[in-house]
Amino acid sequence: MSQAPAFDRRAAAAAADAKLGEALRFTTGRLQAGRAAALAELPDADALRDHARRVRAHTLRHLGRYLDQFAVQVEALGGTVHWATTAADAVAVVVEIATRRAARLVVKSKSMLSEEIELNHALEQAGIRVVETDLGEFIVQLARDRPSHIITPIVHWTREDVAVLFRQRLGAAEQDVADIPAMTAFARRLLRREFLAADIGVSGVNFGVASTGSIVTVTNEGNGRLTTTTPPLHVALMGIERIVPTVDDLEVMLRLLARSATGQKLSVYTNIVTGPRRDGEVDGPRELHVVLVDNGRSTLLAGELAEILYCIRCGACLNICPVYQRVGGHTYDSVYPGPLGSVLTPGLHGLAAAPDLPQASTLCGACRDVCPVRIDIPRMLVALRTSSVQQGLGPGWIRLGVKAHAWLASRPRAYRAALRAVGVASAPLARQGWMARLPWPLSGWTAHRDFPAPARRPFSALWAERRRAR
Amino acid sequence: MSRITRVQLFVTCLVDAFAPRTGLAVVDLLERLGLEVECPDGLTCCGQPQLNGGFAMEAAALARRTVDLLTVDDAPVIVPSGSCTDMIVHQYPRLLADDARYAERARQLASRCYELSQFLVDVLGLEVVDARGTGHVAYHASCHGLRGLGVRRQPEQLLDGVDGLTRVPLSEADVCCGFGGLFAVKMPGVSGAMLQRKLDAIEASGADTIVVTDLSCGLHIAGGLRRRGSRVRVVHLADVLGAEP
Numbered sequence: 084m085s086q087a088p089a090f091d092r093r094a095a096a097a098a099a100d101a102k103l104g105e106a107l108r109f110t111t112g113r114l115q116a117g118r119a120a121a122l123a124e125l126p127d128a129d130a131l132r133d134h135a136r137r138v139r140a141h142t143l144r145h146l147g148r149y150l151d152q153f154a155v156q157v158e159a160l161g162g163t164v165h166w167a168t169t170a171a172d173a174v175a176v177v178v179e180i181a182t183r184r185a186a187r188l189v190v191k192s193k194s195m196l197s198e199e200i201e202l203n204h205a206l207e208q209a210g211i212r213v214v215e216t217d218l219g220e221f222i223v224q225l226a227r228d229r230p231s232h233i234i235t236p237i238v239h240w241t242r243e244d245v246a247v248l249f250r251q252r253l254g255a256a257e258q259d260v261a262d263i264p265a266m267t268a269f270a271r272r273l274l275r276r277e278f279l280a281a282d283i284g285v286s287g288v289n290f291g292v293a294s295t296g297s298i299v300t301v302t303n304e305g306n307g308r309l310t311t312t313t314p315p316l317h318v319a320l321m322g323i324e325r326i327v328p329t330v331d332d333l334e335v336m337l338r339l340l341a342r343s344a345t346g347q348k349l350s351v352y353t354n355i356v357t358g359p360r361r362d363g364e365v366d367g368p369r370e371l372h373v374v375l376v377d378n379g380r381s382t383l384l385a386g387e388l389a390e391i392l393y394c395i396r397c398g399a400c401l402n403i404c405p406v407y408q409r410v411g412g413h414t415y416d417s418v419y420p421g422p423l424g425s426v427l428t429p430g431l432h433g434l435a436a437a438p439d440l441p442q443a444s445t446l447c448g449a450c451r452d453v454c455p456v457r458i459d460i461p462r463m464l465v466a467l468r469t470s471s472v473q474q475g476l477g478p479g480w481i482r483l484g485v486k487a488h489a490w491l492a493s494r495p496r497a498y499r500a501a502l503r504a505v506g507v508a509s510a511p512l513a514r515q516g517w518m519a520r521l522p523w524p525l526s527g528w529t530a531h532r533d534f535p536a537p538a539r540r541p542f543s544a545l546w547a548e549r550r551r552a553r
Numbered sequence: 554m555s556r557i558t559r560v561q562l563f564v565t566c567l568v569d570a571f572a573p574r575t576g577l578a579v580v581d582l583l584e585r586l587g588l589e590v591e592c593p594d595g596l597t598c599c600g601q602p603q604l605n606g607g608f609a610m611e612a613a614a615l616a617r618r619t620v621d622l623l624t625v626d627d628a629p630v631i632v633p634s635g636s637c638t639d640m641i642v643h644q645y646p647r648l649l650a651d652d653a654r655y656a657e658r659a660r661q662l663a664s665r666c667y668e669l670s671q672f673l674v675d676v677l678g679l680e681v682v683d684a685r686g687t688g689h690v691a692y693h694a695s696c697h698g699l700r701g702l703g704v705r706r707q708p709e710q711l712l713d714g715v716d717g718l719t720r721v722p723l724s725e726a727d728v729c730c731g732f733g734g735l736f737a738v739k740m741p742g743v744s745g746a747m748l749q750r751k752l753d754a755i756e757a758s759g760a761d762t763i764v765v766t767d768l769s770c771g772l773h774i775a776g777g778l779r780r781r782g783s784r785v786r787v788v789h790l791a792d793v794l795g796a797e798p
Contacts, residue, residue, distance in 0.1 A: 087740070087741060087742060088739070088740070090740065090743075091739075091740045091741065091742040091743055092742065094740070094742045094743040094746065095742030095743075095745075095746070098742065098745075098746035405728050405729045405731070405747050405750075406743055406747065409743060409746040409747055409750065410743055410746065442736070442739055442740060443740060443743065444733070444736070445696065445729045445731060445732065445733025445734075445736050445744075445747075446605055446696075446733060446736075447696035447700070447728075447729035447733070448696055448697070448700035448701065449696075449700070449728070451700070465604065465605060465607065467607075468605070468606060468607030469607040469608075469609045470607070471607055472606070472607040472608055472609075473607075477607075478739075481606065481735065481739065485602060485603055485606050485608050485611065485735070486608065486611060488598070488602065488603075489600070489608065489611035489612075489614065489615060491597075492566070492597040492598040492600070492615055493597075493614060493615065493618055495594070495595040495596075495597060498597050502569075517776065519780070524738055527737070527738040527739070527740075527741030527744075528737055528738050528741065528776075530741050530745060531741060531744065531745030531748055531749075531777065531780065532745075532748060532773065532776030532777040532779070532780050533776040533779045533780050534776060535571050535772050535775070535776065537570045537571055538570065538571060538572065538573045538574075540573065541569045541570055541573055542564050542568055542569040542572075542573035542576035542577070543569055543592075544573075545573050545576070545577060546576070546577075546580075546592050549577075549580075
């Protein structure tokens with residue numbers, strides 16, 4: 084009988100997939116090394132990170148004020164601001180804009196928020212074709228797959244997988260899939276047509292600058308710039324926590340974001356959009372709509388998980404995480420995988436929606452060490468575990484075992500007696516001090532390693548003896 | 554700081570139950586350094602499994618009794634575990650912050666509680682400890698000692714000073730072995746996969762002995778090596794340093 088939680092069953096399957104393991108090891112290793120080298124180039128990376136953390140903390144403490152300022156600026160520039168409390172509200176706003184315009188084709192640049200609110204599905208239901216234009220997201224959409232990383236969505240794919248997909252689904256010729264540049268050029272030709280035909284471009288927002296009303300997107304492929312400038316209408320989806328107060332604060336975040344994400348000083352494109360097309364300008368969208376999405380964030384902000392909203396979505400915590408590295412993003416079954424997602428997803432949607440995620444960590448602390456804004460993810464995972472216990476979630480044997488252990492550990496005599504009893508009971512099972520098979524629930528341990536038999540006499544007994552001898 | 558002549562030793566529940574000789578090695582080592590060692594009666598578990606499992610109330614109860622037992626005497630507290638030291642130094646003050654009777658004592662205890670190698674190098678100022686060994690060793694840097702307390706340089710330096718030992722590098726020495734307390738039984742699939750990667754790195758290092766400063770990771774790794782039929786041994790730093798020259 085399998086007692087393992089769903090996360091662990093998926094994890095075991097993912098860990099057994101050698102190709103996935105190789106892909107994850109290669110990409111997370113490359114990103115980690117890039118991050119370390121890029122941060123080392125800064126004169127004082129630690130001070131910059133401390134500063135960035137203070138900026139995030141300050142901004143979120145005064146979020147209402149900065150959001151209002153941002154909205155006023157966007158509207159002063161001729162844009163329209165929409166406030167969406169829930170995912171459904173956000174989707175409804177976008178669908179309404181699209182249907183009012185009789186839009187038939189929407190091009191999208193990469194947006195995790197659009198995944199969070201499941202925008203594509205809703206647009207397609209309304210009869211609108213949606214094309215993902217980030218190469219990774221394009222592949223995900225084509226394969227009806229899901230992203231497995233927040234910045235490199237197809238970390239789980241190999242180039243050979245993509246070649247097969249392009250040939251089967253897009254009729255690519257041999258020379259179109261000969262190597263990565265050829266495949267990229269092939270996708271680029273297809274996407275260029277879509278950009279030119281699109282009625283609406285939908286983008287995410289990395290940062291919204293309160294003082295100027297600018298929206299900033301950070302990309303590496305140029306698709307973001309085409310999405311936000313080519314179609315006549317631009318819809319920017321923005322989580323309410325993505326605000327920075329000023330352009331100076333933006334600079335701090337930009338110095339850390341690409342370095343932490345990919346090891347670049349800056350991403351290839353840092354796109355700063357300040358309002359729609361102005362009178363006399365020859366290009367750019369005529370309409371700009373900014374959808375400010377809450378979807379659980381203001382509730383988070385009021386509680387002990389508020390710090391997760393400091394996140395600038397670099398993905399460094401995924402790359403460093405020894406759990407993520409072994410099991411990949413899909414194992415989390417969450418839009419946001421990895422350590423970030425293990426706090427954010429139950430934080431936004433409740434523990435019942437993701438009961439395993441806070442448990443899917445050894446609390447090793449590597450995520451906290453690499454976070455550009457020093458988010459204490461392990462602390463929040465423990466807080467979620469505490470809520471989980473309070474809500475009576477999780478297996479009963481753990482509750483019973485942990486409480487029994489605590490009871491014994493508060494009573495030294497009973498504790499010693501129990502220790503002796505365990506020693507006696509386990510002696511027949513042990514060979515050379517180790518046990519190869521134990522009954523459930525310790526069978527989880529012995530599935531992968533031997534379990535040590537307790538010593539015949541504990542330290543406390545040896546110490547008492549030594550003290551008496553003196 | 555006035556000269557330290559006495560210390561209190563909290564061997565931890567795992568050393569108590571599974572590796573009493575490691576506990577004695579710590580005592581021998583500290584006594585050889587001229588220190589008077591006391592092990593307060595009644596110490597059991599620091600409560601970390603409770604805290605990390607989400608049982609804050611039970612964790613706080615264990616924290617209180619451990620604070621009680623370790624504040625009768627104001628001698629420094631030595632713990633041969635980075636993880637349990639981190640619990641006392643960083644988690645106790647947080648856990649007991651709102652407890653008027655304990656908050657101040659928890660902070661006071663935290664200020665004089667040290668992981669063993671941290672105590673030897675950072676507090677006593679030792680560069681080497683007189684000890685003798687043989688073979689090739691590699692150090693696995695346990696998470697809470699490493700990231701919570703900054704313990705890595707200290708044990709590596711002490712190992713480098715042991716006559717007859719050669720320390721070899723271990724790739725990904727600072728990556729978690731997958732133990733994580735209850736995690737190892739709650740999430741055996743993930744934990745096992747993490748352990749396999751650690752064992753691969755260990756076997757590739759050429760070391761015949763892995764040295765740890767946390768018995769928890771040590772037992773996890775040793776159990777994995779044993780299951781593989783590996784000849785690599787796992788020992789606690791105290792086992793190495795306790796061996797008289």
